[in-house]
Amino acid sequence: MSSIPPDREDFKILIVDDTPANVEVLQKTLEVEGYNISVALSGEKALTIASRFMPDLILLDIMMEGMDGYETCRRLKADPKTTGTPVIFISARNDIEDVVEGFNQGGVDYIVKPFKSGEVLARVKTHLQLHSLKKQREALIQELEKKNEDLVSLNEIKNKFLGIAAHDIRNPLSSIKGFVELLELSGESFSQKEHDEMLQLVGKSVNEVLGMVDDLLDISVIESGNLKLDLGPGDLTALLKERIQINSGHARGKDISINEDFHDIEPIVFDRGRMAQVLDNLISNAIKYSPLGSSVFIELRQEDGWTHVRVRDEGQGIRPEDQEQIFRGFQKLGARPTGGEKSTGLGLAIVKNIVESHQGKIGVYSEVGKGSTFEVALPNLEMPDYRF
Structure with missing residues (x-):
C-alpha cells in the first residue's frame, strides 16, 4: 500500500530552473511526498507548460538565461489561466532588494539557496493549503452567487405567478359571484330557461377556475421533481x-x-x-x-x-x-x-x-x-x- 497522504496526490507543482542539478534535488524531495511534478528548464517553457499543466504551485528560480524569474512571474500573473497560481521564488540571491522585488512581481514566498529540504516542504505545504482554501472559498462564493441568482429568479417567478393567478382567476370568480347574487336576489323572476342558462355559465366559470388551479398544481409537482408516471x-x-x-x-x-x-x-x-x-x-x-x-x-x-x-x-x-x-x-x-x-x-x-x-x-x-x-x-x- 502507498504511504503517500491522499491529500497530496492531487496537487501539481511546476519546477522552473535552468540548472538540472537543482531541478533533480527539488523533484526528488517533492515526489517522495507524493506531489505531481512537472519541470521547465527556462522561463519561456514555463509559460507554455503552466498553461497546459495548470499547477497548484510554481517553484521559480530567478537567475536563468533568457527570460529571468521576475519576467516569468510577471507573465504568469498576466495570464488568466495562472494569475491565481502561487509562485515561490527559489534563488541564490539573498539581498533584501531581491526578496522585495520577488514579492513585488507577485511571489507569495522566497527561499534562499542552498535550501533545506524540510524548509521547502514546509513552505510548499503551507502555500498549497492556503491555495486550496482560497479555491474552496472562491467556489463557495460562486455557489452562493448562483443560489442568490436562483432565489432572485424564483422570486420573480413567484411574483409573476401571483399576478397571473390573481388576474386570470379573478374574472371567472367575479362571474360566479355575480350570477349567484343575481339568482339569490331575483331567482323567482327568471324563467326556468334563464335559470338553467345562468347555472350553465356558473358551471363554465367553475371549470375555468378548476382548470387553472389544476395547471398550477401540476407545474408545482413537476418543478419539485415529484412527477410520477403510471x-x-x-x-x-x-x-x-x-x-x-x-x-x-x-x-x-x-x-x-x-x-x-x-x-x-x-x-x-x-x-x-x-x-x-x-x-x-x-x-x-x-x-x-x-x-x-x-x-x-x-x-x-x-x-x-x-x-x-x-x-x-x-x-x-x-x-x-x-x-x-x-x-x-x-x-x-x-x-x-x-x-x-x-x-x-x-x-x-x-x-x-x-x-x-x-x-x-x-x-x-x-x-x-x-x-x-x-x-x-x-x-x-x-x-x-x-x-x-
Whole structure:
C-alpha cells in the first residue's frame, strides 16, 4: 500500500530552473511526498507548460538565461489561466532588494539557496493549503452567487405567478359571484330557461377556475421533481379518439372541423392519464387559437421507432421569438385565443415535462398567418425494457 497522504496526490507543482542539478534535488524531495511534478528548464517553457499543466504551485528560480524569474512571474500573473497560481521564488540571491522585488512581481514566498529540504516542504505545504482554501472559498462564493441568482429568479417567478393567478382567476370568480347574487336576489323572476342558462355559465366559470388551479398544481409537482408516471402498454389511437370527442363540443361552438389522419400503430408504453393531459392541451389549444369556421388536422403514425402525433391548426401562427419561449411557464405571448378563452400560460410547459418524462420529444412548426403544427414523438418501447 502507498504511504503517500491522499491529500497530496492531487496537487501539481511546476519546477522552473535552468540548472538540472537543482531541478533533480527539488523533484526528488517533492515526489517522495507524493506531489505531481512537472519541470521547465527556462522561463519561456514555463509559460507554455503552466498553461497546459495548470499547477497548484510554481517553484521559480530567478537567475536563468533568457527570460529571468521576475519576467516569468510577471507573465504568469498576466495570464488568466495562472494569475491565481502561487509562485515561490527559489534563488541564490539573498539581498533584501531581491526578496522585495520577488514579492513585488507577485511571489507569495522566497527561499534562499542552498535550501533545506524540510524548509521547502514546509513552505510548499503551507502555500498549497492556503491555495486550496482560497479555491474552496472562491467556489463557495460562486455557489452562493448562483443560489442568490436562483432565489432572485424564483422570486420573480413567484411574483409573476401571483399576478397571473390573481388576474386570470379573478374574472371567472367575479362571474360566479355575480350570477349567484343575481339568482339569490331575483331567482323567482327568471324563467326556468334563464335559470338553467345562468347555472350553465356558473358551471363554465367553475371549470375555468378548476382548470387553472389544476395547471398550477401540476407545474408545482413537476418543478419539485415529484412527477410520477403510471406506465403501461396502451392504445394511443383509442385515447386520441377519446380526447378528440371530449374537445369536439368546443370545436362545434366555433364551427371548427377536426380532420383525422390515423395510421395503424402498435401499442406503446405510456401513462394514460398524463398523456390525456398532453393530447387535451394540444387539441384544445388548436381550437382555442383557430378562427371561426376553420379546420384542425390531427395525424397519428409510427415511423423510425417513434410514434408521432401532429396537431395542426389554421390560426394566426406563432412569431419566431415566441416559439423559443412557448414551452416555458407563465408565458403570455403574441397569439391570443379567438373565442375569449382563458389560460394560465402553463399548459405547454406541463406538456413538455410530461412528454420528456416519457423519454419523448415535442416541437412546434409555425409561420405567422399560416397556422401552427405541434408534434409529439414517443419512443416505441416495450414495458420490460422501459427504464427512467
